[in-house]
């Protein structure tokens with residue numbers, strides 16, 4: 001088994017939207033193509049990219065992680081089942097990297113890790129969800145994954161009626177649960193901002209027949225404890241699906257305090273990039289394994305090799321994989337959700353194309369989506385994404 005070549009490119013995923021913390025006007029992604037040759041001489045190309053929220057990582061890729069990956073070959077890349085084992089490549093990529101301070105390094109490794117899993121499944125001739133079920137889940141895969149429509153972003157001139165229209169489009173596409181941004185009313189004092197958010201939430205709840213369990217709200221880490229508690233008290237009666245990233249993602253003690261005062265589900269984790277950071281959240285964040293939602297995104301957090309460690313850590317602490325609903329809305333996490341029995345996956349029906357979204361011929365029905373039966377992650381069945389990969393890599 002050997003790595004024949006690794007190519008990378010930087011592509012835009014810019015759009016005019018904003019959450020409570022950043023706008024996406026200059027967002028980029030790294031894309032990679034990794035060609036692998038198996039013992040019999042068969043070659044496949046795996047593709048990877050980083051999901052939204054972090055930028056492309058050409059420097060880290062070209063200076064450290066691609067050269068190390070190219071130096072890896074032989075038994076280190078072979079799984080017990082005879083196929084490609086991305087764990088061996090992962091160990092080689094992380095050689096001479098100190099622990100802690102994960103930063104953007106976890107994004108660069110995650111991009112390559114995604115491509116290696118795509119290649120592993122292609123070499124095995126099966127979809128990634130099936131490879132994962134067979135290797136790690138006793139052969140059990142879910143029939144479909146629960147997905148929810150994430151959107152409700154701020155953009156200039158967007159009013160409440162447009163927000164409700166957007167959410168209606170998601171319901172028309174087959175989603176039953178939607179997510180909207182809060183905490184970002186531009187330039188507004190906190191009290192007025194909360195009143196404005198409550199108006200936006202109530203309008204969307206009107207569309208959902210008043211059913212709070214079909215609506216999640218996302219603060220993107222904008223609040224301090226005081227604002228998070230004030231907002232929590234206002235949200236409590238709605239019984240929302242979840243209250244997401246109300247606080248700084250690394251401030252675990254403050255999450256624990258909030259959890260003492262807000263009984264409905266909290267969600268966080270999209271900005272934690274290693275098993276160790278996830279473990280600190282579990283140890284110190286006061287989250288509740290019977291209701292809270294963990295959103296670690298393998299594409300940003302050292303890939304699936306690390307995500308498998310995170311799932312092991314969660315089991316050790318009494319958390320089911322069903323509590324995990326990864327951030328990022330990409331096919332990689334959707335395969336993981338189906339193959340390893342997660343709680344579901346995020347979806348962005350109108351933003352972050354072409355990296356968000358799933359295979360073209362797999363519509364959402366009653367909030368669930370099935371997987372295509374195609375070797376690899378399934379990028380070849382997603383026209384807009386495959387066009388970008390073909391343009392960059394031929």
Ligand SMILES: O=C([O-])CC(=O)C(=O)O
Pocket residue numbers: 019052053150218220270327328346
């Ligand atoms: O707006 C973003 O940064 C994306 C996000 O939080 C999410 O998908 O939950």
Ligand SMILES: [Mg+2]
Pocket residue numbers: 218220244245270327
């Ligand atoms: Mg979020």
